[in-house]
Amino acid sequence: MTRNKLVGNKPTPDLSKVKVLEGNAVSAYLQDESKLTGFAERVFIPCDENGMSSVLNHATEKKVPVTVSARRTGVVGGAVPEGGWILSLEGMDKVVGIGEDDNGFYIQVEPNATLRQIDDILRYGRYEGLEDLTPNAISRLKKEGRHFYPVDPTESNASLGANAACNSSGSRSYRYGPTRDWIRRLRAVLADGTVLDIQRGRVFAENGTFILDYDGEEVVDIPAYEFNSGVKNSAGIFSTEGMDAIDLFIGSEGILGAISLLELRLIPWRPVLSCMAFVPDDDAALMLIDHLKNLDHGPELIEFIDENGIRMIKGEREEGCLFSNMPEFPLFPAAAVMFDFQLDDSLEPMMEEIGSLLETLGSSLDNTWCAHEERERERFRSFRHAIPEAVFSYIASRKLHHPEMHKMGTDISVPDESSAEMMGYYRKMIAASGLRTVMFGHLGDNHPHLELLMEDMEDYEKADRLCHNLAEKAVSLGGCPSAEHGVGRLKRRYLEMMYDEVQIQDMKRLKRQFDRRGVLNSGVLLEAGR
Amino acid sequence: MRILLLVKQVPDVSVSGMEDGKVPRGGPSVLNPQCEYALDAAIGLKEDGDEVVAVCMGPPSARESLFRCLELGADRAYHLCDPDFAGSDVWATAKTLARLVTDKESDFDYILCGQRAADGETGQVPSMVAELIGIPQVVGCYRFSREKGSLHVWRERSGWIERFELEPKALVAVEKGCNVHRLPSISDFLGARKKDLMTISRTDISIEREECGLNGSHTVVKKVHVLTSSREGIKLHLDDTSFAIDTVLEAVRRREP
Numbered sequence: 095m096t097r098n099k100l101v102g103n104k105p106t107p108d109l110s111k112v113k114v115l116e117g118n119a120v121s122a123y124l125q126d127e128s129k130l131t132g133f134a135e136r137v138f139i140p141c142d143e144n145g146m147s148s149v150l151n152h153a154t155e156k157k158v159p160v161t162v163s164a165r166r167t168g169v170v171g172g173a174v175p176e177g178g179w180i181l182s183l184e185g186m187d188k189v190v191g192i193g194e195d196d197n198g199f200y201i202q203v204e205p206n207a208t209l210r211q212i213d214d215i216l217r218y219g220r221y222e223g224l225e226d227l228t229p230n231a232i233s234r235l236k237k238e239g240r241h242f243y244p245v246d247p248t249e250s251n252a253s254l255g256a257n258a259a260c261n262s263s264g265s266r267s268y269r270y271g272p273t274r275d276w277i278r279r280l281r282a283v284l285a286d287g288t289v290l291d292i293q294r295g296r297v298f299a300e301n302g303t304f305i306l307d308y309d310g311e312e313v314v315d316i317p318a319y320e321f322n323s324g325v326k327n328s329a330g331i332f333s334t335e336g337m338d339a340i341d342l343f344i345g346s347e348g349i350l351g352a353i354s355l356l357e358l359r360l361i362p363w364r365p366v367l368s369c370m371a372f373v374p375d376d377d378a379a380l381m382l383i384d385h386l387k388n389l390d391h392g393p394e395l396i397e398f399i400d401e402n403g404i405r406m407i408k409g410e411r412e413e414g415c416l417f418s419n420m421p422e423f424p425l426f427p428a429a430a431v432m433f434d435f436q437l438d439d440s441l442e443p444m445m446e447e448i449g450s451l452l453e454t455l456g457s458s459l460d461n462t463w464c465a466h467e468e469r470e471r472e473r474f475r476s477f478r479h480a481i482p483e484a485v486f487s488y489i490a491s492r493k494l495h496h497p498e499m500h501k502m503g504t505d506i507s508v509p510d511e512s513s514a515e516m517m518g519y520y521r522k523m524i525a526a527s528g529l530r531t532v533m534f535g536h537l538g539d540n541h542p543h544l545e546l547l548m549e550d551m552e553d554y555e556k557a558d559r560l561c562h563n564l565a566e567k568a569v570s571l572g573g574c575p576s577a578e579h580g581v582g583r584l585k586r587r588y589l590e591m592m593y594d595e596v597q598i599q600d601m602k603r604l605k606r607q608f609d610r611r612g613v614l615n616s617g618v619l620l621e622a623g624r
Numbered sequence: 625m626r627i628l629l630l631v632k633q634v635p636d637v638s639v640s641g642m643e644d645g646k647v648p649r650g651g652p653s654v655l656n657p658q659c660e661y662a663l664d665a666a667i668g669l670k671e672d673g674d675e676v677v678a679v680c681m682g683p684p685s686a687r688e689s690l691f692r693c694l695e696l697g698a699d700r701a702y703h704l705c706d707p708d709f710a711g712s713d714v715w716a717t718a719k720t721l722a723r724l725v726t727d728k729e730s731d732f733d734y735i736l737c738g739q740r741a742a743d744g745e746t747g748q749v750p751s752m753v754a755e756l757i758g759i760p761q762v763v764g765c766y767r768f769s770r771e772k773g774s775l776h777v778w779r780e781r782s783g784w785i786e787r788f789e790l791e792p793k794a795l796v797a798v799e800k801g802c803n804v805h806r807l808p809s810i811s812d813f814l815g816a817r818k819k820d821l822m823t824i825s826r827t828d829i830s831i832e833r834e835e836c837g838l839n840g841s842h843t844v845v846k847k848v849h850v851l852t853s854s855r856e857g858i859k860l861h862l863d864d865t866s867f868a869i870d871t872v873l874e875a876v877r878r879r880e881p
C-alpha cells in the first residue's frame with residue numbers, strides 16, 4: 095500500500111437510534127461562550143459513530159449545513175449554527191479504555207469526554223468499567239503508577255474531541271506542547287458519512303498529496319504553505335512537507351471531518367511544586383518571566399496575572415463572591431507570576447537564584463506562595479481559572495444593557511524574540527484606547543490573553559479596533575492572532591491577515607475535496623460557500 | 625512553652641467525594657481539616673522561644689501532612705510509621721500516641737489536636753490520649769489565648785460559651801477555625817525541608833506488638849451504611865402551645881407498640 099493512502103469505510107446509514115430535537119428544544123444549542131447566538135432547524139444526537147455518519151450522510155444528500163456541537167465552551171462561535179442542523183455529540187462521552195504500545199500508555203475516549211473525566215480516572219485510579227485495549231493494560235498501568243495527560247486547557251469541562259479539533263493548549267503546553275502532540279490515533283467522520291481511522295506515524299503526504307480511497311481513489315492536495323509552528327498557533331489547516339495525515343484533522347475545527355474517537359498518550363506523573371510569586375508591578379513580573387525562561391531546567395509552565403488582574407481578584411474577594419478561599423495577598427498592589435517546578439534536587443539551588451532575583455525586583459521568596467499537595471495545587475488552578483470566569487460574568491452583565499455586545503479578548507502569540515516589542519505595543523495601544531483591560535495567561539509562550547472590560551457599545555467599537563491592530567502587529571512579527579481558541583466564526587478576518595488569497599484558496603480546495611457540498615461546519619474557519 | 629500537636633492525614637473528600645457513606649482510599653490525602661485548625665491555633669499561640677512539635681501516626685504518605693505543619697510553623701515532627709501500627713482503631717491509636725508523648729516528649733506544656741478525623745469521625749482519640757497520659761482535657765474548642773503562662777480556651781455548649789483557664793499539662797481538642805487555609809511561601813517550604821522530621825517505628829517506643837495496630841484494636845467494623853430517616857417529621861405551631869403539646873402527645877401515642 096502507498097504511504098499516502100487514506101482508506102475510508104462507509105457504514106450503512108441508520109438514523110433509527112439518533113435522537114432528534116426540534117422547536118424550542120433547539121434554543122439550548124444556539125450559543126457558545128462567545129455569547130454569539132445563531133439559529134438552527136434541528137438537533138441530531140447520535141449515540142455512536144454510526145449515528146454520526148448517518149446524520150452527516152443525510153445532510154450531504156439533502157445539502158443541509160451541519161454544525162458540530164460539543165460542550166459549547168468555545169469562545170469564537172465555532173459551535174454556533176448559522177442555520178441548518180446541529181450534530182450534538184452529547185451522547186458520546188465515554189472514556190473507553192487504556193492501551194499500551196512502544197511509546198507507553200494511552201487512553202481512548204469518545205469525542206464528548208472531558209479533560210476532567212480522564213483526570214479523575216488517572217488521578218484517583220478509577221479504572222472500573224474501562225476496557226483493556228491491549229492485554230492487561232490497566233493492571234500494567236496500575237503497577238507502573240500514576241500517569242497523566244499533560245495538556246491542560248483551563249476549561250476542563252470542554253470536550254476532548256473539540257480540544258483536538260481546535261488543537262487546544264493550556265499552561266503546561268509551555269513544556270509539553272498543544273493537543274496535537276499527544277494524539278496517537280483518531281477516527282473522523284467525513285461529510286458524506288465516510289469514516290477514516292488514522293494512527294499517527296502510518297500515513298504521510300507524498301508530493302503534497304494524499305490519496306483518499308473510498309468509492310474509488312481521489313487525490314487530495316494539501317495546502318502549499320508551511321504552517322507556522324514556530325509559535326502557538328490554532329489558525330488554519332495544518333500543512334507541511336511530508337505531513338502525517340492525522341494532523342489534517344487536528345486544529346481544522348471540524349471542517350474536514352467530525353472526530354468520533356480519540357487516543358491520547360499518557361506519561362508518568364512526577365510531583366511538582368506550584369509557585370505564585372507576587373512582585374510590585376508588571377515590569378518586575380516580565381523580568382522574572384524572562385529569567386525563568388532562561389533557566390537550564392526551566393519550569394513546566396509560566397503564567398502571568400497583571401496588576402489589573404490582581405486588583406480585580408482582590409475586589410471580587412472583598413465583595414465576597416469569587417476567590418473567597420484565597421488568603422490575603424502577601425504584596426499589594428502587585429502583579430503575579432505562576433510557575434511549576436518538578437520536585438527534585440535541582441529545586442533548591444534554583445529557588446535560591448530566583449530568590450536573589452526577586453530581592454532585586456522588590457519582592458522575595460516570602461512573597462511567593464507555593465503548593466505541592468494536590469488540594470493546594472488545585473486552589474492555584476481554580477484561581478487562574480477564575481479570572482476568565484470573572485471576565486465572562488462581567489461581560490454577561492453588560493450584555494443585559496447592550497445585547498449586541500460579546501466578549502472581546504485577544505489570543506495572540508508571538509515568537510520569543512518579538513515578545514518585548516509586542517508587550518511595548520500592547521501598552522501603547524491600550525493607553526491610547528483608554529479602555530479598561532486585564533492581562534493574564536501563558537507568557538511563557540509569549541501568549542497572554544488581554545481581556546477588554548467594556549462599558550458600552552462605544553467601548554466595544556474601540557475594543558474591536560484595538561484587537562484588530564494588535565493582531566496585525568502580531569502577524570507582522572511572525573506571530574498568530576489565534577493561538578489556542580481557533581478561528582471559529584468570529585475570527586475569520588484574522589485568517590485573512592495570516593494567509594494570502596492563494597493560501598486561503600488552497601484551504602478551500604482541500605475542504606471541497608473532503609466535503610463536496612460544503613455542509614460540514616460551513617462558515618467556520620473559512621467563509622461559507624465556494 | 626512547648627506545644628505538642630497531634631494530627632492525622634485523611635482522604636480528601638472535597639475532591640474524591642463519598643461513596644455510600646464510605647470514604648474512598650487511594651485518592652489524594654490532606655491534613656485533617658480540624659487538625660489544620662489545631663495547627664493554626666498552635667502557631668497563633670506560639671511566641672519567641674516556644675516550640676511546636678507535630679506528631680502523626682500514619683502510612684508513608686502521612687509525611688506530607690507533617691510537612692505541611694512544618695511549613696506553616698511547627699518546629700519539629702514525629703512520624704509514627706510502622707507496619708505494626710497499621711489497622712489501629714481509636715484505642716490502639718490513642719495508646720500509641722500517648723506512649724510517644726510519655727517516652728519522648730513528656731516535657732510538654734499543652735497538647736493540641738483536632739476534635740475528630742474526617743474519615744473515622746469518632747472524636748474519641750483526644751479524650752483517650754488525655755486519660756492515658758493522665759492530664760485534664762477540654763474538647764470542642766474554637767478560640768485560644770495566652771495569659772500569664774496559662775492557656776485560655778473557649779467552647780460553645782448548648783448555646784452557652786464556656787471559657788477555661790488551663791495550667792500547663794492539659795489537652796485541648798479543636799473543633800472550629802478559619803476555613804481559609806493558609807498558603808506557605810517558598811521560604812516556608814525550603815525552611816521546612818531543613819527541619820527535623822523523625823520517623824518512629826514501634827521499637828523506638830515502649831509499646832508491644834500486641835498493644836498496637838490491628839492486634840491492639842478492640843473494635844471491628846462489621847458494616848457501614850448511611851442512615852436515612854424513615855419517619856416523617858411533625859410540624860408544631862408554637863403560637864398555640866396547648867395544641868402543640870397535644871400534637872406531640874398524639875404522635876408519641878401513635879408510635880407505641
Ligand SMILES: Cc1cc2nc3c(=O)[nH]c(=O)nc-3n(C[C@H](O)[C@H](O)[C@H](O)COP(=O)(O)OP(=O)(O)OC[C@H]3O[C@@H](n4cnc5c(N)ncnc54)[C@H](O)[C@@H]3O)c2cc1C
Nearest residue numbers: 164165166167168172248252253255256259262263348353
Ligand atoms: C473559561 C474558559 C477557559 C478556556 N480556556 C482555554 C484554554 O486554556 N485553552 C484553550 O485552548 N481553549 C480554552 N477555552 C476555549 C474552549 O474551551 C476550547 O476551544 C475547547 O476545545 C472547546 O470545547 P467544547 O467541547 O466546548 O467545544 P465547542 O465549543 O462545542 O466546539 C468548538 C469547535 O470545535 C468543533 N468541534 C467540537 N467537537 C468536534 C468534534 N468531535 N469533531 C470536530 N469538530 C468538533 C465545533 O464545531 C466548534 O467549531 C476556554 C473557554 C472558556 C469558556
